[in-house]
Amino acid sequence: xxxxxxxxxxxxxxxxxxxxxxxxxxxxxxxxxxxxxxxxxxxxxxxxxxxxxxxxxxxxxxxxxxxxxxxxxxxxxxxxxxxxxxxxxxxxxxxxxxxxxxxxxxxxxxxxxxxxxxxxxxxxxxxxxxxxxxxxxxxxxxxxxxxxxxxxxxxxxxxxxxxxxxxxxxxxxxxxxxxxxxxxxxxxxxxxxxxxxxxxxxxxxxxxxxxxxxxxx
Amino acid sequence: xxxxxxxxxxxxxxxxxxxxxxxxxxxxxxxxxxxxxxxxxxxxxxxxxxxxxxxxxxxxxxxxxxx
Numbered sequence: 001x002x003x004x005x006x007x008x009x010x011x012x013x014x015x016x017x018x019x020x021x022x023x024x025x026x027x028x029x030x031x032x033x034x035x036x037x038x039x040x041x042x043x044x045x046x047x048x049x050x051x052x053x054x055x056x057x058x059x060x061x062x063x064x065x066x067x068x069x070x071x072x073x074x075x076x077x078x079x080x081x082x083x084x085x086x087x088x089x090x091x092x093x094x095x096x097x098x099x100x101x102x103x104x105x106x107x108x109x110x111x112x113x114x115x116x117x118x119x120x121x122x123x124x125x126x127x128x129x130x131x132x133x134x135x136x137x138x139x140x141x142x143x144x145x146x147x148x149x150x151x152x153x154x155x156x157x158x159x160x161x162x163x164x165x166x167x168x169x170x171x172x173x174x175x176x177x178x179x180x181x182x183x184x185x186x187x188x189x190x191x192x193x194x195x196x197x198x199x200x201x202x203x204x205x206x207x208x209x210x211x212x213x214x215x216x217x
Numbered sequence: 218x219x220x221x222x223x224x225x226x227x228x229x230x231x232x233x234x235x236x237x238x239x240x241x242x243x244x245x246x247x248x249x250x251x252x253x254x255x256x257x258x259x260x261x262x263x264x265x266x267x268x269x270x271x272x273x274x275x276x277x278x279x280x281x282x283x284x
Contacts, residue, residue: 038284125284129247134251134280138258153283164224165254166276178281181264 003213021048021206026095027206031117033044033105033133037080037185038149039123040071044202047089047096054089056082056119057109059103060166064111069187087179105129107136115141119201122148123194124177134169144168152193153177153185161192163200170204172196218271232271236264239275249280 006193016024030051032039043054058081062072076084082100089096101113110133114120120141122133130148139148151173152161161176173193179185219228220241229242236252236259239245253261253276259267269275 034284036284066273113249123284126283127280127282130284131249131251135258149284150278151281151283166224166253167277169253171278173282173283175279177283190283 007194007214016206024206025050025202026052026086028119029055029117029203030201031055031114032123033110033114034058034123034125034129035070035085035122036066036123036125036189037069037135037190038194038197039121040081040085041069042121042123042198042201043085043089044071044092045195045198047093049194050093050203051096051201053097053099055099055101056085057103057113058082060102064155069185076077084108084177096171099188106135107132110136111140114144117144119145119147119204121148121197121201122146125185127178138169142168145170145204147172147204149173149193151175151177153179153183154190155186155189158192161189161196163196170197170200172177172200220269220272221274223275223277233268236267236269239269240264240277242276245277245279247279247281251278251280252276253278 011134028051030046032043032054035056042063046054060081062076062079062084063078066072067074071088072084080102086098086100089098092188103109120137122130124130126160137144139165145168150171160176163170163172177183218232228266254269255274
Protein backbone atom coordinates (compact mmCIF):
# COMPACT_ATOMS: atom_id res chain seq x y z
CA UNK A 1 0.00 0.00 0.00
CA UNK A 2 2.71 2.38 0.98
CA UNK A 3 4.49 1.87 -2.32
CA UNK A 4 1.35 2.75 -4.27
CA UNK A 5 0.97 5.95 -2.28
CA UNK A 6 4.56 6.86 -3.05
CA UNK A 7 4.08 6.32 -6.75
CA UNK A 8 0.93 8.44 -6.85
CA UNK A 9 2.62 11.13 -4.83
CA UNK A 10 5.63 11.15 -7.13
CA UNK A 11 3.67 11.08 -10.36
CA UNK A 12 1.64 14.11 -9.32
CA UNK A 13 4.81 16.19 -9.24
CA UNK A 14 6.34 14.59 -12.28
CA UNK A 15 3.30 15.45 -14.39
CA UNK A 16 4.40 18.94 -15.45
CA UNK A 17 7.65 20.59 -16.46
CA UNK A 18 8.41 24.08 -15.19
CA UNK A 19 7.69 25.40 -18.70
CA UNK A 20 4.22 23.80 -18.57
CA UNK A 21 3.68 25.11 -15.06
CA UNK A 22 4.57 28.65 -16.17
CA UNK A 23 2.20 28.39 -19.14
CA UNK A 24 -0.67 27.69 -16.76
CA UNK A 25 0.33 30.12 -14.03
CA UNK A 26 0.82 33.11 -16.34
CA UNK A 27 -2.92 33.07 -17.05
CA UNK A 28 -3.78 33.22 -13.33
CA UNK A 29 -4.55 36.04 -10.92
CA UNK A 30 -4.02 35.75 -7.18
CA UNK A 31 -5.31 38.28 -4.64
CA UNK A 32 -3.19 39.01 -1.59
CA UNK A 33 -5.06 40.70 1.26
CA UNK A 34 -2.43 42.35 3.45
CA UNK A 35 1.28 42.80 2.64
CA UNK A 36 2.93 42.06 5.97
CA UNK A 37 4.84 38.91 6.86
CA UNK A 38 2.44 36.49 5.18
CA UNK A 39 1.46 38.63 2.20
CA UNK A 40 4.91 39.89 1.19
CA UNK A 41 6.56 36.46 1.38
CA UNK A 42 3.65 34.67 -0.29
CA UNK A 43 3.65 37.21 -3.14
CA UNK A 44 7.39 36.69 -3.66
CA UNK A 45 6.96 32.92 -3.93
CA UNK A 46 4.10 33.31 -6.42
CA UNK A 47 6.01 35.84 -8.52
CA UNK A 48 9.05 33.54 -8.64
CA UNK A 49 7.06 30.64 -10.09
CA UNK A 50 5.36 32.87 -12.66
CA UNK A 51 1.82 33.65 -11.51
CA UNK A 52 0.60 36.15 -14.11
CA UNK A 53 -1.03 38.80 -11.95
CA UNK A 54 -0.94 39.63 -8.27
CA UNK A 55 -3.48 41.97 -6.68
CA UNK A 56 -2.00 43.52 -3.53
CA UNK A 57 -3.77 45.57 -0.87
CA UNK A 58 -2.34 47.17 2.28
CA UNK A 59 -2.60 50.64 3.87
CA UNK A 60 0.65 50.57 5.83
CA UNK A 61 4.21 51.88 5.38
CA UNK A 62 7.34 49.76 5.73
CA UNK A 63 8.76 50.13 9.24
CA UNK A 64 12.06 49.01 10.71
CA UNK A 65 10.25 46.55 12.99
CA UNK A 66 8.84 44.74 9.94
CA UNK A 67 12.24 43.70 8.63
CA UNK A 68 12.54 40.71 10.99
CA UNK A 69 10.03 38.84 8.80
CA UNK A 70 8.59 40.86 5.92
CA UNK A 71 10.05 40.93 2.41
CA UNK A 72 11.29 44.53 2.44
CA UNK A 73 14.67 46.17 2.61
CA UNK A 74 16.21 48.70 4.99
CA UNK A 75 16.21 51.39 2.30
CA UNK A 76 12.44 50.94 1.82
CA UNK A 77 11.53 52.08 5.34
CA UNK A 78 8.87 54.79 5.17
CA UNK A 79 7.40 53.90 1.79
CA UNK A 80 4.07 52.20 1.20
CA UNK A 81 4.25 48.43 1.50
CA UNK A 82 2.30 47.87 -1.72
CA UNK A 83 4.73 50.14 -3.62
CA UNK A 84 7.81 48.55 -2.04
CA UNK A 85 6.52 45.04 -2.68
CA UNK A 86 5.73 45.86 -6.30
CA UNK A 87 9.34 47.04 -6.76
CA UNK A 88 10.69 43.86 -5.16
CA UNK A 89 8.45 41.59 -7.23
CA UNK A 90 9.58 43.30 -10.47
CA UNK A 91 13.21 42.80 -9.46
CA UNK A 92 12.49 39.07 -9.17
CA UNK A 93 10.23 38.68 -12.19
CA UNK A 94 9.75 41.62 -14.58
CA UNK A 95 6.90 39.78 -16.33
CA UNK A 96 4.58 39.67 -13.33
CA UNK A 97 1.68 42.12 -13.48
CA UNK A 98 0.89 43.77 -10.16
CA UNK A 99 -2.18 45.77 -9.17
CA UNK A 100 -1.80 47.70 -5.93
CA UNK A 101 -4.43 49.19 -3.62
CA UNK A 102 -3.36 51.49 -0.77
CA UNK A 103 -6.39 50.85 1.40
CA UNK A 104 -7.56 49.35 4.66
CA UNK A 105 -9.81 46.70 3.15
CA UNK A 106 -13.49 46.58 4.01
CA UNK A 107 -16.19 44.20 2.83
CA UNK A 108 -17.09 46.09 -0.37
CA UNK A 109 -13.40 46.57 -1.31
CA UNK A 110 -12.79 42.85 -1.00
CA UNK A 111 -15.65 42.05 -3.35
CA UNK A 112 -14.55 44.70 -5.85
CA UNK A 113 -10.79 44.08 -5.78
CA UNK A 114 -10.69 40.30 -5.55
CA UNK A 115 -13.69 39.44 -7.68
CA UNK A 116 -11.52 38.60 -10.69
CA UNK A 117 -8.96 36.56 -8.77
CA UNK A 118 -8.66 32.80 -9.12
CA UNK A 119 -7.62 32.45 -5.48
CA UNK A 120 -7.49 34.86 -2.51
CA UNK A 121 -4.73 34.74 0.08
CA UNK A 122 -5.70 36.10 3.50
CA UNK A 123 -2.62 37.75 5.00
CA UNK A 124 -3.98 40.07 7.70
CA UNK A 125 -2.60 40.24 11.21
CA UNK A 126 -5.77 41.03 13.21
CA UNK A 127 -8.26 38.23 13.89
CA UNK A 128 -11.19 40.63 13.29
CA UNK A 129 -9.91 41.23 9.74
CA UNK A 130 -9.43 37.50 9.21
CA UNK A 131 -13.05 36.99 10.23
CA UNK A 132 -14.22 39.80 7.96
CA UNK A 133 -12.61 38.40 4.80
CA UNK A 134 -13.73 34.85 5.59
CA UNK A 135 -17.29 36.03 6.12
CA UNK A 136 -17.25 38.24 2.99
CA UNK A 137 -15.86 35.57 0.69
CA UNK A 138 -18.27 33.02 2.09
CA UNK A 139 -21.28 35.32 1.66
CA UNK A 140 -20.57 36.99 -1.66
CA UNK A 141 -17.97 34.86 -3.46
CA UNK A 142 -18.59 31.30 -2.24
CA UNK A 143 -17.08 29.84 -5.42
CA UNK A 144 -13.70 31.41 -4.58
CA UNK A 145 -10.85 29.61 -2.84
CA UNK A 146 -9.58 31.40 0.28
CA UNK A 147 -6.19 30.45 1.74
CA UNK A 148 -5.78 31.69 5.31
CA UNK A 149 -2.81 31.93 7.66
CA UNK A 150 -3.72 31.16 11.27
CA UNK A 151 -1.07 30.86 13.98
CA UNK A 152 2.60 31.49 13.19
CA UNK A 153 4.06 33.50 16.10
CA UNK A 154 7.20 32.50 17.98
CA UNK A 155 9.86 30.01 16.95
CA UNK A 156 10.48 26.26 16.82
CA UNK A 157 7.70 23.64 16.87
CA UNK A 158 7.98 22.92 13.15
CA UNK A 159 5.66 19.97 13.46
CA UNK A 160 2.76 21.98 14.85
CA UNK A 161 2.46 23.82 11.54
CA UNK A 162 -0.04 22.16 9.22
CA UNK A 163 -2.73 22.85 6.67
CA UNK A 164 -6.30 21.66 6.45
CA UNK A 165 -9.21 22.21 4.12
CA UNK A 166 -12.94 22.72 4.64
CA UNK A 167 -14.63 23.13 1.26
CA UNK A 168 -12.98 26.07 -0.52
CA UNK A 169 -11.31 27.29 2.65
CA UNK A 170 -7.72 26.27 3.30
CA UNK A 171 -6.10 27.03 6.64
CA UNK A 172 -2.31 27.09 7.08
CA UNK A 173 -0.53 27.58 10.39
CA UNK A 174 -0.34 26.06 13.87
CA UNK A 175 -3.78 27.46 14.88
CA UNK A 176 -2.33 27.96 18.38
CA UNK A 177 0.32 30.66 18.70
CA UNK A 178 -1.06 34.19 18.64
CA UNK A 179 1.24 37.20 18.48
CA UNK A 180 2.02 39.02 21.72
CA UNK A 181 4.99 40.84 23.20
CA UNK A 182 6.56 37.62 24.48
CA UNK A 183 5.67 35.63 21.38
CA UNK A 184 6.58 37.87 18.43
CA UNK A 185 6.21 36.96 14.78
CA UNK A 186 9.64 36.05 13.32
CA UNK A 187 10.90 35.33 9.80
CA UNK A 188 11.21 31.51 9.99
CA UNK A 189 7.72 30.55 11.18
CA UNK A 190 5.99 33.39 9.34
CA UNK A 191 7.92 32.41 6.22
CA UNK A 192 6.96 28.74 6.56
CA UNK A 193 3.27 29.62 6.77
CA UNK A 194 3.48 32.19 3.94
CA UNK A 195 5.17 29.64 1.67
CA UNK A 196 2.67 27.01 2.76
CA UNK A 197 -0.08 29.37 1.62
CA UNK A 198 1.72 29.86 -1.71
CA UNK A 199 2.02 26.08 -2.02
CA UNK A 200 -1.73 25.67 -1.42
CA UNK A 201 -2.37 28.30 -4.11
CA UNK A 202 -0.27 26.32 -6.60
CA UNK A 203 -2.11 23.15 -5.73
CA UNK A 204 -5.39 24.88 -6.55
CA UNK A 205 -4.16 26.60 -9.71
CA UNK A 206 -2.29 23.65 -11.15
CA UNK A 207 -4.76 21.03 -9.97
CA UNK A 208 -7.61 22.67 -11.85
CA UNK A 209 -5.54 22.61 -15.00
CA UNK A 210 -4.12 19.15 -14.73
CA UNK A 211 -6.66 17.73 -17.14
CA UNK A 212 -6.08 20.49 -19.67
CA UNK A 213 -2.35 19.79 -19.63
CA UNK A 214 -2.84 16.06 -20.07
CA UNK A 215 -5.25 16.54 -22.95
CA UNK A 216 -2.88 19.05 -24.54
CA UNK A 217 -5.19 22.10 -24.36
CA UNK B 218 -24.09 10.15 17.77
CA UNK B 219 -21.03 10.57 15.60
CA UNK B 220 -19.96 13.76 13.87
CA UNK B 221 -16.94 14.82 11.88
CA UNK B 222 -15.19 17.49 13.93
CA UNK B 223 -12.27 19.19 12.21
CA UNK B 224 -11.90 16.28 9.77
CA UNK B 225 -11.93 13.63 12.53
CA UNK B 226 -14.82 11.39 13.56
CA UNK B 227 -15.87 11.92 17.17
CA UNK B 228 -18.61 10.29 19.24
CA UNK B 229 -20.90 12.15 21.62
CA UNK B 230 -23.73 11.15 23.94
CA UNK B 231 -27.27 12.02 22.81
CA UNK B 232 -28.94 12.56 19.43
CA UNK B 233 -28.29 16.25 18.96
CA UNK B 234 -26.81 19.30 20.64
CA UNK B 235 -26.38 23.00 19.99
CA UNK B 236 -23.16 24.65 18.86
CA UNK B 237 -22.77 26.20 22.31
CA UNK B 238 -23.13 22.80 23.95
CA UNK B 239 -20.50 21.38 21.60
CA UNK B 240 -18.13 24.24 22.45
CA UNK B 241 -18.67 23.58 26.17
CA UNK B 242 -18.11 19.85 25.88
CA UNK B 243 -14.94 20.35 23.83
CA UNK B 244 -13.84 23.18 26.12
CA UNK B 245 -13.46 25.62 23.20
CA UNK B 246 -13.46 28.94 25.03
CA UNK B 247 -11.83 31.15 22.42
CA UNK B 248 -13.15 34.56 21.38
CA UNK B 249 -12.84 34.64 17.60
CA UNK B 250 -14.40 31.37 16.55
CA UNK B 251 -15.64 30.45 13.13
CA UNK B 252 -18.00 27.50 13.03
CA UNK B 253 -19.07 25.75 9.85
CA UNK B 254 -21.69 23.02 9.87
CA UNK B 255 -21.88 21.05 6.64
CA UNK B 256 -20.02 23.85 4.87
CA UNK B 257 -22.23 26.70 6.08
CA UNK B 258 -20.96 29.35 8.49
CA UNK B 259 -23.04 29.63 11.67
CA UNK B 260 -23.46 33.23 12.83
CA UNK B 261 -22.35 34.03 16.38
CA UNK B 262 -25.88 34.88 17.51
CA UNK B 263 -27.08 31.48 16.37
CA UNK B 264 -24.78 29.24 18.43
CA UNK B 265 -27.65 28.51 20.83
CA UNK B 266 -30.26 27.87 18.16
CA UNK B 267 -28.19 25.84 15.70
CA UNK B 268 -28.33 22.07 16.20
CA UNK B 269 -25.67 19.52 15.36
CA UNK B 270 -26.98 16.11 14.35
CA UNK B 271 -25.55 12.66 13.78
CA UNK B 272 -23.35 12.62 10.68
CA UNK B 273 -22.82 16.39 10.51
CA UNK B 274 -19.49 17.79 9.39
CA UNK B 275 -18.40 20.50 11.82
CA UNK B 276 -15.39 22.79 11.44
CA UNK B 277 -14.21 24.87 14.38
CA UNK B 278 -11.61 27.49 13.52
CA UNK B 279 -10.05 29.76 16.13
CA UNK B 280 -8.84 32.98 14.52
CA UNK B 281 -5.74 34.36 16.22
CA UNK B 282 -3.50 37.35 15.58
CA UNK B 283 -0.46 37.21 13.31
CA UNK B 284 0.16 37.73 9.64
